[in-house]
Amino acid sequence: MSAAKTARQAAPTPSSYEQALAELEQIVQAMEAGQLSLDDTLEAYKRGNLLLQYCRDKLQAVEQQVQVLDGAQLKPLQTQADTGDEDDDRV
Numbered sequence: 001m002s003a004a005k006t007a008r009q010a011a012p013t014p015s016s017y018e019q020a021l022a023e024l025e026q027i028v029q030a031m032e033a034g035q036l037s038l039d040d041t042l043e044a045y046k047r048g049n050l051l052l053q054y055c056r057d058k059l060q061a062v063e064q065q066v067q068v069l070d071g072a073q074l075k076p077l078q079t080q081a082d083t084g085d086e087d088d089d090r091v
Contacts, residue, residue: 011047013052014054015029015052017055017058017059020051020054020055020058021051021055023047023051024048024051024055027044027048027051028048030044031044031045033039043076045052
């Protein structure tokens with residue numbers, strides 16, 4: 001079954017982030033293989049865009065939940081490069 005046919009048959013909203021990501025990976029692989037017709041490529045691209053938006057929305061929702069749980073105290077991760085400790089010669 002081609003990725004485009006899979007995309008048309010799997011048009012309903014994914015049941016989970018993981019399912020959407022797996023389907024998106026299949027679509028990308030099929031498109032990269034270059035064996036889809038122009039119409040199938042367009043359908044796969046459309047489905048891929050829908051899946052990508054679904055994944056983005058899910059990630060944004062989870063981020064909002066984490067912010068609520070952490071009391072909006074999320075801070076960027078500091079690396080050694082950020083703190084300037086990379087040249088620190090302390091032993």
